[in-house]
Amino acid sequence: MTVTPKRLRAPEDLTVLRQSLVDRTDDRKPRIAVCGDTGCAVCGSLGLASSFKEIIERRGLKDRVGLKVTGCLGFCEQGPVVLVFPGEIFYRKVGPGDVEEIIDRTVLGGELVERLLYRDPITGQKLPRCSDLPFYKNQTRVLLEGNWRIDPNDIYDYIARGGYSAVAKALYEMTPEDVISEVKEARLRGRGGAGFPTGLKWEICRKTKGDTKYVVCNADEGDPGAFMDRSLLEGNPHSVLEGMIIAGIGIGARHGVIYVRAEYPTAVVKIRNAIEQASELGLLGENILGSDFSFDVTISKGAGAFVCGEETALLLSAEGKVGEPRQKPPFPAEKGYKGKPTVINNVETFANVPLIIKNGAAEYRRVGTEKSGGTKIFCLVGKVNNTGLVEVPLGITLREIIFGIGGGIKNGKRFKAVQTGGPSGGCLPEQMLDLKVDFEELSRAGSIMGSGGMIVMDEDTCVVDIARYFLQFLKSESCGKCFSCREGINRMLEIVEGIAAGEGSPEDLDLLEELACAVKDASMCGLGQTSANPVLSTLRYFRDEYLAHVELKKCPAAVCRALIRFQIDENLCTGCGICRKECPAEAIEGERRKPHTIDPNRCMKCGVCMEVCKFGAITKS
Amino acid sequence: MVNMLLNGLQVSVDEGMTVLEAAKFFGINIPTLCYNEGLTPYGACRLCLVEIGEPGRSKLVTSCTYPVGEGLIVRTHSERVVKTRKLLIELYLATCPSSKVIQDLASEHHVTRVRFRPRDEKCILCGLCVRMCAEQMQGKAIGFARRGVDRKVTTPFDRKSEECRLCGGCMYICPACQARCQGPREEKPICNACLNLSQPCLDYFDDAMCFMDPCVACELNSGRTPKSERRNNP
Ligand SMILES: Cc1cc2nc3c(=O)[nH]c(=O)nc-3n(C[C@H](O)[C@H](O)[C@H](O)COP(=O)(O)O)c2cc1C
Ligand code: FES
Secondary structure (H helix, E strand, O other), X not given: XXXXXXXXXXXXXXXXXXXXXXXXXXXXXXXXXXXXXXXXHHOOHHHHHHHHHHHHHHOOOOOOOEEEEEOOOOOHHHOOOEEEXXXXXXXXXXXXXXXXXXXXXXHHOOOOOHHHOEEOOOOOOEEOEHHHOHHHHOOOOOOOHHHHHOOOOXXXXXXXXXXXXXXXXXXXXXOHHHHHHHHHHOOOEOOOOOOOEHHHHHHHHHHOOOOOOEEEEEEOOOOOOOOHHXXXXXXXXXXXXXXXXXXXXXXOOOEEEEEEOOOOHHHHHHHHHHHHHHHHOOOOEOOHHHOOOOEEEEEEEOOOOHHHHOHHHHHXXXXXXXXXXXXXXXXXXXXOHHHOOEEEEEHHHHHHHHHHHHXXXXXXXXXXXXXXXXXXXXXXXXXXXXXEEEEEEOOOEHHHHHHHHOOOEHXXXXXXXXXXXXXXXXXXXXXXXXXXXXXXXXXXXOOOOOOOEEEEEEOOOOHHHHHHHHHHHHHHHOOOOOHHHXXXXXXXXXXXXXXXXXXXXXXXXXXXXXXXXXXXXXXXXXXXXXXXXXXXXXXXXXXXXXXXXHOOOOOXXXXXXXXXXXXEOOOXXXXXXXXXXXXXXXXXXXXXXXXXXXXXXXXXXXXXXXXXXOOOOEEEO | OEEEEEOOEEEEEOOOOEHHHHXXXXXXXXXXXXOOOOOOOOOOOXXXXXXXXXXXXXXXXXXXXXXXXXXXXXXXXXXXXXXXHHHHHHHHHHHOOOEHHHHHHHHHOOOOOOOOOXXXXXXXXXXXXXXXXHHHOOOOOOEEEOOHHHOEEEOHHHXXXXXXXXXXXXXXXXXXXXXXXXXXXXXXXXXXXXOOOOOHHHHHOOOOOOOXXXXXXXXXXXXXXXXXXXXXXX
């Protein structure tokens, strides 16, 4: 159904519009949702969507069967993912050949297509509905709920499900002070990393004198492997816009800026489209919903620096200056974008705001902990069975996330550590699995909440190697202004590389620890202050493994190349010669049908021999 | 005026001052490298760190950029500050040993060992030259380029600058390339010659310890005649 845009001039207009759209929310009506987000798109979901469209049109089913290309549905691992309503039937790894069958048998016939169903790896059972899948069952999907049901390109979908009613409520039923105290009451904490209470931030900004104020949305999301913010922007952009408008009402700002990284072109298109649609309806621009409040939103594109996610660097970058953090105070709430009082919040923080205003703080706080209300989205990646986007209540344990939702470790291996908080987070070991995930608990354990990266590692991971990896990332992403950060990270990396190369000494560990503490203490912005976390947390929980590297010159996980040796078990070797042929260093010798040997001096430890050996005769230690 | 607690002393200072200026006013010496009275504070060298806040909830900030405030608690020489500062000086020594300013800082703060692999960088990126050029010489001929370890001071696009009037202000203010220290030998990145001066020197030279300009011991080591002597027998 197409609706011609008509400017909404009063809150009643919005209500009338919503009522006219009510059949869109009817989950009993046959509807197909194809995930159009990057993970599934790479596996061909967009082609899939067009064949659904074509077949639906060809068969004249257009009025009976709805079709939506949605944002990320979360279970990226199983892509391309297709949901069929009614019933929320979950089809995985759907190919172009399955389209007709899904329409015939499921949409029209009400049967299941067995072979496309998800099979529980533990029980072996086929699970048809989303709500049966452990991956979804154990989540609390409040923010991501929209991604299932809303076409991000269509504002009417959002409005049909109560969208923008929070703006109407904030404008007509509340004072700006009420808005702020509601957000404070909800105990909403910033989802961008530091967890600063959002309501308090708004209040400071409201109280700062100034005619012009700004609302800035931080969509820089530079953590490797994290895509929570992108999924919200691409899957439900209006929820973020609505949050920004409410922030504008709260602090008395009339301009908003979304700073989004240039590597997110799809997100940029979706937000631009959302801004246009909202403006057409009078939900952005002059006199929103007929009130005397006006608010507009512009987009500013970043240029791919991790450090530009830091708020002060981001504001400078958005102004077109060099993206380098500056000393706080003054805080952005006092002196921010263009020197004016500015509220800067993360994408996910804004997406929470409409929920708080619409349902009230008390309802919102039913999920979460005493100090932090609501849910948090994590990107669960690494060596877990179910990877993807998961939304959980704050205060849930790491174990519930990794084993309950993630389905445990891949290939039946042992859990070793989980890294939370992106590159400058910490690695937490098995004994910390029952830790409750919230801002305080994580930082007490030596990690951070960060923006929500969660990387699971199994027994084949070497912590020295992990520390090296993250330091390398941080080394190239530090802006380089603070000597402590620039040179400190560089030197930490130098020491860790020495340890990985077998050149470390036990004194190096003490020096590393001393240096890490100094870098943490002496640096100005969050990047430097947290850059020591990967080092300090691994030293704290896995000191034995470091000691094995420096004292025994051994890498227990057999990862650090300088410290491992490849060997051929002569009882298993059949002398087939394939390893000899494949070895690029010509380090393997032996006669046909006789056990071969590896010359350790020539071996460059690439591991090709181990991969090609059909008899499992080659081991590394 | 605002009241604050400076190393346990209740003091009152002008609003708008930085903590560094306040400490200087009360005769407390805080080492600096990227600070210069005539230039905008920059906060990059991190040597001027001080500890602020209640013990237990305190943090380190750079005094050259931190404004004084009512009720602020500042400790300029707490154990945490001194330990961090010494480590930073050690890092500077390992990175840029040929700067006399850095060698003198090491002696002044009793940094007597270097545990990092020595390197010989020419620039410590303190940014004094960039600010000198822009703020005092109205030149804006140089600035920073790149980030992280690749950061460097350069002219736009590394080309010869039209703006540069060859005034030399940048070289004048540079703590790394002005007055190279003659002390350290190649295999030893640390001089500490000043620390090893024996007592007789104190009568012999009228400047007591030689973190002052120029470093007497360094000049002695290199076999040249110290300034004070030159003055007596030209
Ligand atoms: C190095 C660094 C990178 C950051 N990157 C991001 C980011 O990508 N996205 C984000 O929202 N916040 C990021 N932050 C946090 C912001 O500085 C800031 O705390 C946040 O935008 C505030 O919003 P919130 O209160 O809603 O969390 C980063 C901080 C640091 C120090
Ligand atoms: S003098 Fe303050 S940071 Fe350099």
